[in-house]
Amino acid sequence: MSDVTVRQLAKDVGIAEERLLTQLKEAGVNKNSADDPISVSEKAQLLGYLRESHGKKDGESASGGPRKITLKRKTVSELQQPAAGGRGPGGRGAVRGAGKTVSVEVRRKRTYVKRGSASENEKTLQDAEEARKALEEQARKREQIAAEDQARREAEEAMRLAELEKVREEENKRLAEEARLREEEEKQRRAEQEARQQQEQGLKKPESEESPTAVKSTPKEEAPAVVETEAAPAVAAVAEERPAKRASQKKETRASAGRGRKASDDGDSRKKLHVSADKRGRRKGKAGRGKTGASQGDSQHGFVKPTAPVVREVVVPDTITAAELASQMSIKAAAVIKELMKMGMMVTINQPLDHDTATLVVEELGHVPVTKQDDSIEAQVMSSLDEVQGELVHRAPVVTIMGHVDHGKTSLLDYIRSTRVAAGEAGGITQHIGAYHVETDHGMVSFLDTPGHAAFSAMRARGAQVTDIVVLVVAADDGVKPQTIEAIQHSKAAGVPLIIAVNKMDKPEANPDRVKQELSQHEVIPEDWGGDTQFIEVSAKTGAGIDALLDAILLQAEVLELTAVKEGPARGIVVESSLDKGRGPVATILVQSGNLKKGDMLVCGQEFGRVRALLDENRQPIDSAGPSIPVEVLGLSGVPNAGDEVIAVADERKARELASVRQETNRDNRLAAQKAAKLDEFFSKMTEGDVGVINLIIKADVQGSVEALRESLLKLSTDEVKVKVVASAVGGINETDINLAATSDAFVIGFNVRADAAARRAAEDRGLDIRYYSIIYEVIDDVKKALSGLLSPEVREEIIGLAEVRDVFRSSKLGAIAGCMVVEGMVKRNNPIRVLRDNVVIYEGVLESLRRLKDDVMEVKAGTECGIGVKNYNDVKPGDQIEVFERTEIARQL
Structure with missing residues (x-):
């Protein structure tokens, strides 16, 4: 702050000059008059004196106490704790048994006090040391808790594995015991069958002896009776032993079922059901009493009943239909659609779902989504x-020429290529992106020429993404324009270096300093101003500065080291x-x-x-x-x-x-x-009501023009009128386009293309109009006019007259006739009116009859009496006012 006089300081402080001089002298500053200057140090001396006179010391606040600063910090960490009694990996418990997360929040609060004495500073340091030790102790305890949790989890995992191994061993023993029982039962069954056969052979012998034609048996034929006699005790022993074995088998089956339930509680997801041994014995007994030679083989029941839902890993690609998603989860598609309806989505069975939606559905249905690996x-x-x-x-640099429309981009490139491309462009503006490579004395350079019109933003962005260097052409007589700023943004987004070509330097009104000044506002600083951007002054008409521009391009390419x-x-x-x-x-x-x-x-x-x-x-x-x-x-x-x-x-x-x-x-x-x-x-449509829509079919010569037209026309849409592009493609207009236009009630736009003979005949038969264009802003203007025609006109009301009711007359034909005096403007017949009572509208209708004396008239001017009949209203009273107005519709434009 510069020195001020005593008078100025007294005025700023708001005290008298004499009082300020007195205070200065008391503070040791000698000032004799109000015009003497006061320096900064003298002001500080005066301020110290005033503070001491009020009982305050340096370092103290206005309240007299030390100044304090309190800092609060909060950190949040998480500890993973397993749930007690976790279930095995096979069942649902594998998912629900996951550990819970405990959030640990640590809050720190430090207060820094500015004190003067050394003892207070030592106390502050001691407090800080104690706080540090407390935090370290808290961190140590947290680490100890985490270590204990890890040890407990490992112990529980070891116990679970040991228990599973024990259950597996018991199951193996049970299966071995069942196999041994089946083998013994098979031996018993064979012994019974042999005994039964021997018994049947022994019964046949007495029958043969009673027959008159029987032949006496030889000693060898008596052997079956001996065998039958010897086998009888074995049959009896087997019959006595079977109930005991059945009881033991029942007991073993119950024990195995109990062990199976225990194994299921420990995490097994399936339980085998076996047919008890006594039922197998009864079935085999019945089969034994049946036909001889029937199959007597032992069969085990193969049904497996799941005890918990099966959790599957479902591969979820980027898009998948509802039917395919249901097939992977082994459920019906209706279940997937039902789940989506719960989420507020109305889908069909063949509708594709995105990755996030499909993942959410899989998780809601209890399965595990897995992102599809990119192995395509x-x-x-x-x-x-x-x-x-x-x-x-080493390769040649790719240079993109960008800038505002009509700043000389193509003309500059024409001079380099020694061609006349700009003369062949419609309307003198570039509407296509061009690619050229030029062999110069300094080496080869590839150029991309981009349009400068606002509609070709996508082309400029594409040019900036594939290029190495951007040459931004700015007209010296026009300065920075919207597309110039957009080109700077595209180049910065792509991370491409800029070279500024200040064109049209041959014109007398050229001002390159203005270009530098305007570009510096967008962080494009010239090298001679301390920046890193090359500014080259050129003229596409005379060729001045072209060699310098090529040198700058190749210099920048050498810096980039393009390979x-x-x-x-x-x-x-x-x-x-x-x-x-x-x-x-x-x-x-x-x-x-x-x-x-x-x-x-x-x-x-x-x-x-x-x-x-x-x-x-x-x-x-x-x-x-x-x-x-x-x-x-x-x-x-x-x-x-x-x-x-x-x-x-x-x-x-x-x-x-x-x-x-x-x-x-x-x-x-x-x-x-x-x-x-x-x-x-x-x-x-439900919320907005009826909206005017123009359907368009766009056909152009190149893909870039199709993109530019589509984006530019869609931007014309508003809340009341919309542009809908039914179809857009590259190529001429054919009969299919005409049929589609007739079906969708669309307009056909041909940009630098024409319709073939079949398409022209179809358009004439159907009464369709095909519009041909070669300049993009003409398309935009025509569509904008068509949209303006769809806008509902703006209705304005203009009051043209005011009549005051003086008396009311009754007529058998016309009802109540108001005798009025026209006080303002003019009253016209058959115009809409409003009846006002105490300046409040009580009725709005139409003026039915207007009379002057006994004659019907069309209008009555101010200052004239008349009789007015209001249609369908008979409650006019003296003192009311009748307001006559006109409605005017004004066409709106975008």
């Missing part, structure tokens, strides 16, 4: 390309694409690495094909193109989207499969977006 054909192709390595060599793999599979990006009637789909590709040759198999986004021809920017055929070279490619299956990545693959089958997968993915995403759009549109 695309990953295989990309990995094979990454494996191919080559020698890095690429020259040999190997080519990779690049689609700069522009179009559909030529004679040549088919044509794509302008900027090769970024590798070597693109004629006959290579390419994949461009969703399209693929073998390169039938390579053409340079002059439409001359070439055999190959290396890094940083733009070429036109013929032979693709369709028109790719501008900005798509281009890769060369060795196998046609892989190329076809990769393009097919991308088309399917794009189709699913498009269907999902359409479903969401239709639902949103349905709700918006």
Whole structure:
């Protein structure tokens, strides 16, 4: 602060000058008059004196106490604790038995006090040391708790594993015992069968002896009786032993069932049910009494009953239909749709779901979602390309020319190329993105020329993303414009260095300092101002400064040290694409690495094909193109989207499969977006009511123009009127477009394309109008006018007269007739009126009759008496006012 006089200080402080002089003298500052200056040190001396006179010391606050600063900090950490009695990994307990999370919140509070004495400072340090020790003790306890929890979890896990091993051993013993019992039972069954056969043979012998024709048995034939006699005690022993074995088998079955239930409680998710041994014995006994030779084999029941829901791992890709999701979870699709309806989504069985929605449904239904690993054909192709390595060599820089419309971008490039491209553009403005490479004395440079019109924002963004250096052209006589600022934003977002070309320096009104000043407001600082951006003054008309611009470009390229793999599979990006009637789909590709040759198999986004021809920017055929070279490619299956990545693959089958997968993915995403759009549109119609809509079908010559037209026209939509693009594509207008336009009640817009003969005949038959354009802002203006026609007109009311009711007369034909005096303006017949009583509207209607004396008149001017009949209203009273007004409709515009 500079020195002031005593008078100024007294005025600022608000005290008398004499009092201030007195205080200065008491403080030891000698000032004789009010005009003497006071320095900063003298002010400080006066302030110290005044503080001491009021009983305050240095370092004390206004309240007399020490100044304090309190800092509060809070930290939150988490401890994972397992739930007690966790269940095994096989059942639901594996999910619910997971440990719970305990949040530990530590709050710290420190107070710093500014004190004067050393004892107080020592006390503060002691408090801080105690706080530090408390925090360390708290951290140690937290670590101890965590260690104890870890040890407890490990002990519980070891106990659980030991218990599971014990249960497994008991189960093995039980199965071995059952196998032994089955073997013994099989031996008993065979012994019974042999005894029964011997008994039957013994019974046949007496029958043969009683027969008169029986032959006496030999001593050998008496053997069966002896065997039967010896086998009888064995049968009796077996019969006595069977009930005991059945009882033991029942007891063993109950024990095994108990062990099975225990194993299930410990985490087993399934329990085997076995048929008891006594029931098997009864079944076999019945079979034994039946037909001889029937199958007597032992059969074990194979049914397994689950005791807990089965948790499955469901692979969830980026998009999946409701039916496929239900199939992976082994449930009906209705269950998935029901769950989605609970979430507020109305879907069909074949509707694709996005990854997040499908994951949420799987979790709600109790299963585990697993993200699909990227093992598709695309990953295989990309990995094979990454494996191919080559020698890095120096490559030419790719330079994008950007700037506002009509600032001379194309003219500057024309001078460098010595061509006349700008003269061939419609309306004198660039509406396509062009790619050229130029051999200069300083080396080769590839240029991308972008449009400057506001509608081509996507083209400028695409140019900034594929380039190495951006040359921003600014007219010296026009300065910074909206598209100039947008170009700066695109280049900064892409991380590309800028070179400013100040064009039109040949004009007398050129002012380069103004350009520097305006660009500095957007953080573009020239080098001579201490910045890092090169400013080159050029003239596209005279050629001045062109060599300096090329030197600046190549200098920046040397700083960037641009390299690429020259040999190997080519990779690049689609700069522009179009559909030529004679040549088919044509794509302008900027090769970024590798070597693109004629006959290579390419994949461009969703399209693929073998390169039938390579053409340079002059439409001359070439055999190959290396890094940083733009070429036109013929032979693709369709028109790719501008900005798509281009890769060369060795196998046609892989190329076809990769393009097919991308088309399917794009189709699913498009269907999902359409479903969401239709639902949103349905709700918006419910809330907004009727909205005027213009349907459009856009056909253009190149993909970039289609994007620009679609985005620019959709931005014209408002809450009352909307633009809906039914279809947009590259190529001429055909009969299919006309049929679609007739079905959807749409307008057909042809941008630099024409309709064929069949389409023209179909349009004439259906009465459709096809609009042809070559300049983009003409399309935007016409659509804006059409939207303005859909806007509801603005209705304005204008009061044209006011009459005061003096008396009311009754008529048998017309009812109540108000005798009035016109006090303002003019009263016209058949105009809308309002009846006012105490300046409050009590009725609004139409003036039915207007009379002057006995004659019907059309209008009555101010200062004249008249009789007024109000239609369908007879409650007019003296003192009321009748207001006559007119409604005027005014057309609205966007």
